[in-house]
Amino acid sequence: MRYLPLTPEDRKEMLATIGAASIDDFYTDVPEAARLGGKIAGLPDHQGELAVERHMGALAAKNRTASEGPFFVGCGAYKHHVPATVDHIIQRSEFLTTYTPYQPEIAQGTLQTLFEFQSQVAALTAMEVANASMYDGSTACAEAAVMACRVTRRQKVVLSGGLHPHYAAATRTVCEAQGIEVVQLAPGIDAELALAEAVDDETACVIGQSPNVFGTVTDLTPVADAAHEKKALLVSVFTEAVSLGMTMPPGEMGADIAVGEGQSIGNPLNFGGPYVGLFACSKKLMRQMPGRLCGETVDADGNRGFVLTLSTREQHIRRDKATSNICTNAGLCTLAFTAHMTLLGEKGLGHLAQLNHEAACMLADALEGVSGVELLTPRFFNEFAFRIPGDAGDVLEKLDGLGVVGGVRASRLYPGKGLDDVIIAAATECTSEADIKAYADALVKVLA
Amino acid sequence: MRYLPLTPEDRKEMLATIGAASIDDFYTDVPEAARLGGKIAGLPDHQGELAVERHMGALAAKNRTASEGPFFVGCGAYKHHVPATVDHIIQRSEFLTTYTPYQPEIAQGTLQTLFEFQSQVAALTAMEVANASMYDGSTACAEAAVMACRVTRRQKVVLSGGLHPHYAAATRTVCEAQGIEVVQLAPGIDAELALAEAVDDETACVIGQSPNVFGTVTDLTPVADAAHEKKALLVSVFTEAVSLGMTMPPGEMGADIAVGEGQSIGNPLNFGGPYVGLFACSKKLMRQMPGRLCGETVDADGNRGFVLTLSTREQHIRRDKATSNICTNAGLCTLAFTAHMTLLGEKGLGHLAQLNHEAACMLADALEGVSGVELLTPRFFNEFAFRIPGDAGDVLEKLDGLGVVGGVRASRLYPGKGLDDVIIAAATECTSEADIKAYADALVKVLA
Amino acid sequence: QREDLIFETGSTTKTGVDLPTPKGGMDRLGGVTRKKSVGLPGLSEPEAVRHYVRLSQQNYAIDLGLFPLGSCTMKHNPRLNEKVARMPGFADIHPLQPQSTVQGALELIDQLATWLKTLTGMPAVAMSPKAGAHGEFCGMMAIRGALMARGEIETRTRVLVPASAHGTNPATAVQCGFTVDEIKADARGRVDMEDLKSKLVDSSDIAGIMLTNPNTCGLFETDIREIADLIHEAGGYFYCDGANFNAIVGRVRPGDLGVDAMHINLHKTFSTPHGGGGPGAGPTVLSEALADFAPVPFVVEEDGVYHLVEQRSGEGSDAFGRLCAFHGQMGMFTRALTYMLSHGADGLKQAAEDAVLNANYLQSRLKKVMTPAFDGYCMHEALFSDAFTAEGIETLDIAKAMIDEGYHPMTMYFPLVVHGAMLIEPTETESKAELDRFCESLLSIAEKAKAGDESLKGAPYLAPKRRLDETQAARKPELRWSEPDKIAAE
């Protein structure tokens, strides 16, 4: 076993030092009836690297990658280019194989990058403070809802019909367990417009998304105003972090809490995870935040250093009174995010956002040129919904047959909601003009 | 430009500090007629990572990899499995982006691995000392020939007909420039048997190979004896380092100098380079070795440390009297070799050698079962030659059409030598039983 | 070793990427544009690489030495796992692309699920929890779902949690709407059965128990079967915190102990990298009684075709809903399955045994000076109290002194049931030679602690930083970089 350094002689010697007769001596506390005799049945024995790599490679080969051809799937996860440097950095032994930085004297590498991450997220969202990340955007959204209830001492949250339905579902799960009422507004391309009216005196927060799941960008300032008037909070959600290089960020719209998915910066698609949840808020709410926080301080010699801080909010100190049970962050994904963001800088981010937007504009132009296509999203960044005559599932399947992965059928996200003829398609900097042409050409064929 | 940290403002400021008007000031020494006006024509401007990756990816996609299907090409480079750990180690920034360890205080990482490498190569070849590597096996062979002439003060080298013809050619190139006579014996499957007779009183060295280019393993002890009787040296060559886990090593056959290719341990095929030349010899010849040497010493505090040593042999000190003009080693390939060898250890190496041998034995059995095939190599490790009725080039092309890369046609290495119907095929631990069956089945079809 | 912040060295006009020139003239944003500058510094690529490489060298890591954090299981992270996770067929596929184009990914999830179910002896597993604590949440939500189905969710609200439990256990219980009732540890470091029984005298409000086994004292709960029976008789469910599953893989199946739900930290037992704090993954195995209450999505196979069920349709659905977007931590699944295939059934068992052997070896050597918290053998980690230290020297000082010896400190002050606790987990991937070196270092510190050597109070002396002022950090939190004059003005 290549991963096990003990030799048979080591084991014998160590048992002798301990004074134990055999390894079985250590398992005598196990109820006899539950002790396993031999090996667990039904599982193979150990294998060498080559065999394992071949097994896993065979599985991998059964999947079609997003880089293989024209690819337009979005809805909360986006195909972006990740610089090679980012992957090199997160594979550094010292980042990859270390623990949560509870011993700051020998964890400044992790801690300083977390501090920089927090600063970047705060800047990106135009919020005052940010935490060191959550599992992903959807769980960050759920945590925001619960936090809003804690802050306002109210028990009702309102979810936009433009909120990614997985985010809404994850939020419902958490809220319902805690007796929080969840008001889910009806799905709609421009659903955020209905949010302001849905706030009442019991509302802890309204949760709106921009760009929303249909790609619509919306200035949520009126929602924030309406919420604040009722002493409720606005939680502003995004699933495409690149959009913030160009579109109005939560902080400029008056959001109290901003949450979002950070995958687009530095992280590959990974079939949905691990991703990195971004969580930011106003400074006055800081001590109510869930998750890990890194703060600046000094060491015994007076040198600047960083530590995890405000841990009295957390489960390992507060136990049943913690703000959340979360006790990890998205470590390496966070590092990938911050490293990629450092490479981009404001200039690169803005540039990247513009390329994404242009790709989507060109895609929209091309698809609008296809007879029968109706563009639905009124204002968008890099993703939009459109209607086709016929069933979206059928159309996408036929497109797939022509080598084009054309997007997400809205009914996969909203079954039984009358959206069977709607496709949501995204374009990014990875989308070439040839890809766009291929899509339009294929769609012409399919709809013919 | 992502790799250039200077901003336009930096450049302006720096010119001012220097007191130069523009960058052109630094190029006034260039003869006016040779100064380029604008950009060099015919080359594209800079491109982002995505575009470059796509360009290179498109080139890569035009090649068929050795892992794609049954693959039996050897003759000096071998498809082996490299543990993932090895590549991780050689990508460590501190190994990848450092220089030749001329400043030992801050290069012990490189130096200690070189010391360990030398020790491993000496052990592997059963020789007394080894250097820190050469460019590859073929150039190591040429250097050995020249070194033998230097040591013996003779000017004639004898090359076996089993020596890899590229090694022979590289050796001829170097020798002829220095006025060394090269006697090339006729190619032959069992050509090493003729070596002992070819030694005379003018001979500086005989160069034999085991396993040779046709895969034949030979005990060169009689050659060593014959050479030593005439006060000549035996240079023993190998191109498959894994073979030394099982077959008789140069040191056990009385070789004075052992040279070989180390690619098989830790290094991918890389279309022929970079590889790593192994070079070992007896202790009494040590000071005549070419290339870099690392030695043990102590630092000012008395702690063990390592340094490059015996550099008075080398070009940067000796200039025109150096033992060689070589001034690099195969750095990262050396590191890959030593790291893989450390993972293998004697146990793993022996095991690996046995798997290789068995794969070749099974391949031989399978091919011998094909009507018309005549196995030529009498004793082999993981590679052998066989005769087929018809032209080997045609047969290999047809095999290729059936998805089998069947080996090397001997006439590619020996054009016009009557070997048109000979194929040299290798098997390794990567060769599966299914691969072998596929080969035999395909050959039956092709020869039918 | 000061490394400037990117905000101090970078600039908003600098970038480390090259992108094609935008075409310009396209705008479909409808005016919802960013008004103010973002304030994000950029660095050229060479500067960025150096920044992170330099910073990385300020970290301690498994790849540098023994990392004896008890309860954290800092074992070797194989690089093969990293390589496999980066195969484009896994890394470059989208969670919402057509299922027909991700059959290999779904098959992988199914294979991993099979391993997890087989190793635990449990019939079902929810794959989507994103970390251990998320798995706890998943398991407790399944219990909640079962209680709802029984119509008892209003009445059964009390969850028993031992005092020695991870903080996540009570936090999770509360988040699922339960109240926590703490049970004591006995003198042997196990659940105090008398106290437990007294809590069950009136059992009508019992929802269940959350128990770690092996427990956080590094001990196997000897009465676990009886505990399970008592809880089940009381009408409750048995949630087992699987953080320490690594000690018993191949020797015991939680399913044979009466467990109803247990999360598995893939980064502990199955070596996915800790990565400085994540990402984790916490698949949660479920008993027959809870299997129907698993969240969406899940994978089912039919005639060799894999289906991802994303919605439980119909009124009769028992699923408690959805834990998160998409389907779970795929990147961790690839690593964990790679690890399992590499070890096999034989290797996984050997790994558990070696982990336990290593811990007992450390315990037997260290107890010459240090005070074991409890008598007898331990499982995969050895627990000591600070009873042996001289007045004025505390666990923290010993921990910080270990840094100067070239080691990461052990887990300190946890579990709470032991005074000045030091919890040491070497894992199976340490050699005997490394353990011996570690013992010698720690024993020399322990001797100093016993002798009251005041120099320990100043440790570490040799780390990239001296002891950091955590009080200041918490009193006036600086959670982000601000312009220097902005700070001054505040």
Add this chain to the structure above:
Amino acid sequence: QREDLIFETGSTTKTGVDLPTPKGGMDRLGGVTRKKSVGLPGLSEPEAVRHYVRLSQQNYAIDLGLFPLGSCTMKHNPRLNEKVARMPGFADIHPLQPQSTVQGALELIDQLATWLKTLTGMPAVAMSPKAGAHGEFCGMMAIRGALMARGEIETRTRVLVPASAHGTNPATAVQCGFTVDEIKADARGRVDMEDLKSKLVDSSDIAGIMLTNPNTCGLFETDIREIADLIHEAGGYFYCDGANFNAIVGRVRPGDLGVDAMHINLHKTFSTPHGGGGPGAGPTVLSEALADFAPVPFVVEEDGVYHLVEQRSGEGSDAFGRLCAFHGQMGMFTRALTYMLSHGADGLKQAAEDAVLNANYLQSRLKKVMTPAFDGYCMHEALFSDAFTAEGIETLDIAKAMIDEGYHPMTMYFPLVVHGAMLIEPTETESKAELDRFCESLLSIAEKAKAGDESLKGAPYLAPKRRLDETQAARKPELRWSEPDKIAAE
């Protein structure tokens, strides 16, 4: 920081790989088997990883800071290059598989050749040299071939080499059967034209000249055109050592200067990693006069199909033969082409200019205390003599003191024509801020050297090791590990 040798920690019975069980019973070795044990220690994978990661941290590297080795060009090594080199389509192809299956590889070689020829303004390039010195050998062998074709190889044996040349130049000339005639440098650090002319008075035995340009003093040879003309008139060829090509890419084409052959260090100008000493790659461009004398193999394209010519058939062949097995350093070609495409024609020129600007900036700041070897601007590296140091302090002391400041030393005692030479090359991938920090550090050391501060003699104090005893190493060379008692017995 002592890291034990693998021979001290490993064992021949331990291994860090798992391999399938051999079947046994097969033997076609004919008895030519290994008789004695190999004596190779093995380590488990976790132990091996730690060994190398720990050792790596004892190295300085570009990724950690400025690496001002003059003449070595330690610039940033982009990770994209590493990624591309590992694409299976490049890394996992065999040099002898059918050419129809490696068309992309051959095309890549052809594309790289086009870049090299275009950038240098030369009509041909030999791709197979494995390092810079190997490229020198290639170029000089081509000259040899041309002289043979002219029937003058017996008579034309003298090669002129400036005193400031890299040691490889004279070594190479001798290896190609030539004799070396050294020419002096003038007071401006360039070739002394009078001396040169005097060497050409009798030019019948002149084979050629080997000249570095920009030269090893970091200066452009102002008379280069005249030198070329003189050599050509004398019947010889002009070999240019291209080690410093990075200073002039896009500004001057060696082909326009009368060069007949020049090697290009891909690891200097085109950023392939130095890797602690290799592997390098030294493609060698050739003029019309020498093009026919290039070695095999080479790539030719015909109707979009790429052919690898491995043998020059027939009697009329001018190729001097083969330099090495196979086709060159493919792994370096992928990296270099990736670098070129990333920079483009515009970026390569900018890189050269920034390299020169950075060097001049350093020179202008450092000369406040240090003594420039020559007047005027430099190219990509700044050269200083030790004239400014106090009695007893030498270049070595300054170099070692830089280690304590967190920098790699500059190149020292080279070129030989300057006393106590210090050759500093920052490269274009350093920021101004980094250069400023470096200047401050080096100036503070230079001030100490000027003042005769004896503490410099003990430097480095803070490195993983103190100064190492090189004399002992050379006097009684220990080039490999031996059993301790075996050493004692000797």
